[in-house]
Amino acid sequence: MQLEITVNGKHLERKVDGDQRLIDFLREELGFTGVKEGCGVGECGACTVLIDGESVLSCLTRVAQVDGKEVLTVEGLAEGEDLHPVQQAFVETGGVQCGFCTPGFIMVAVELLERNPDPSREEIREWIEGNICRCTGYVKIVDAIELAAERMRTEGEKVGT
Amino acid sequence: MAFELLVPEDEEALFSLMEEKDYRLLAGGTDLYVQMEKDLLSPDRVIDITEVMAEPKIEEKKEKISILATATFQEIAESLLINRYFPVLAQSALAVGATQLRNMATIGGNICNASPSADSLIALYLLNPELVLKSSSRERQIALEDFITGPGETELFRGEYLKSLEISKISEDFSHYFEKVGRRNALDISVCTMGYILKEEDGIIEELRLAYGAVAPTVIRATSVEEYLEGKRLNQENVAEAKKLVKSEISPISDIRGSAEYREKVAARLVEKIGNNTDSSQ
Known part of the structure; x- marks a missing residue:
């Protein structure tokens, strides 16, 4: 599928498998390795990202579900050298x-x-x-x-x- | 394992996707994906129904409150309508998972998974919602207790989806209570859950609805306890008798979260909470 998504303020269009886990897309395709995988089944919170401002678990979300949405990871918080x-x-x-x-x-x-x-x-x-x-x-x-x-x-x- | 994940934008597209293949419907994914991860389910096609639903998710309709199946537990826990009319439902929604899970998990998912330990089902068994089920050819309504037939088993037919729940408003004289006993406060599946709504007049119980979870194949209403206590006072003798009746209503099993004996003790002990916390919603 053709995915349109905004990650850390940057608009992206990518051809992806809709069933790919959001955590894998963020880490492996985009290099945002600040998103961590602890348990992989929604019990530890290490993979938390914000989607349209709400915290969700990226290990239990697939990319087709975030089409057209805004994703924020820890990498998107700082402004230049200034930490959030x-x-x-x-x-x-x-x-x-x-x-x-x-x-x-x-x-x-x-x-x-x-x-x-x-x-x-x-x-x-x-x-x-x-x-x-x-x-x-x-x-x-x-x-x-x-x-x-x-x-x-x-x-x-x-x-x- | 690979599967096809589809996100239809309207009902028509949803119904046509449900005509073929082995599919599962997806709302929040917090249970479905975990089951797929553990190889308990392996559908060829997963259909996300969240885009099909129109806003608002929670709406007042004269004598009823209508809740869309895709309402998340965070939305339910924070809803002014739910907190006003059904505090026990707001309390049980707040007991689900943790912040991130509540942002994702939906009430429709909790109903269709039909887990005997689902937190929100305790509140729903007390409130008797009518479920609105839709397929391409018809819309029907069914009472929650008739819809859930066993652990993970429901009356949802192929080609049908759960659209919404309609809950009749109840008297504001009821006090509401929900309690979850587990090993950890967050993200835990319960050992035993209990909830009640209670109306008292001068210390005498006028109406009691009492539900238990995780101690039988489905969430249950402890009707013999309700009938026994109605018209009585909550004195030591009556509570002791009610505890015995609870044990006859439940059929707990032993699993990794607790033994059957422990669950039975907890369930009986929770009877003591009736009336002791007459306004836990405040």
């Missing part, structure tokens, strides 16, 4: 350890802050409950999202694209 506030906060608080789960957490956090600029710690914990991290114990991740939220509120920066 959520990325910057993960770096500063120690929310990243081995880093494998990080892109998934960042994408779901970006969605949260777009919808709720001032979440409580409990609301943050609930929103990220579909993402698994085996290093941090989650405390630093919640700290990072809290810090990003605070900075984005005070700086009035816009989340996402």
Whole structure:
């Protein structure tokens, strides 16, 4: 099939197999290897990307389903050398350890802050409950999202694209 | 394994695609793709029905609320109409998976998969929706309890798709409750789920609807418990009797999530929640 899609702000037209997994298309065809495969069956959240602003699992999505839509991966967040506030906060608080789960957490956090600029710690914990991290114990991740939220509120920066 | 994934844009195209080949209908994909990944299903053709549906997904129609099959659990959990009229449905939607899963998974998918542990089915068994099924030649309505016939088994015919659910509004005097017992809060399949809607007058139960999941081949209504408790007070003696009745209603199995004995204990214990949390929706 002929796929028309916008990935990280760039409009693309490609001939693809409609049943290809979105994660494979993003990683192997486009080189966005920030999209990670953990479990492959929707239990770990590592492959989270935003489609039209909503977090979805790219391991359980096939490319024919995203025809005409906008996909955002972790690679599309920074503006030049400036990291997105959520990325910057993960770096500063120690929310990243081995880093494998990080892109998934960042994408779901970006969605949260777009919808709720001032979440409580409990609301943050609930929103990220579909993402698994085996290093941090989650405390630093919640700290990072809290810090990003605070900075984005005070700086009035816009989340996402 | 390779398959043909098609995304028809209208009903006519959908019906013609359903005329041939071994197909499965796709909405969110959170269950279908997992089953295909595990080789439990291997259809030649997968048909995405989401483009066929017109907005709005959740609509008030006089005495009823109509929900399109492709409404996602996030949309249901956040819907003002659902939170106002059917808090138990909003609560059960929020128990599904986690954020990303709720953005993808649909209520129609949950119904057609007919899993005995499907979270939203608890609420739906309490609310008795009529399902609207459409094929190229006719549209019919069927009650949810008649539609689901066993684990993973439904009355959906070849060439038919589930279009929407119509739920009659219920009295705002009901209190609503949903509880999921599992090993992990997110993304877990339950060991036992329970939900009820309850109307009390001066401490006496006027009407009770009680449903259980993951303890029988389908979600069930514990009708003997409902009948026993109606007209009574929730005192120790009545609750003890209700616990015994629950055990006679269920037929749990042992699997990797829990033993039959454990499930039976949990199911009986959950009876104690009736009336203790009269407004968990707030």
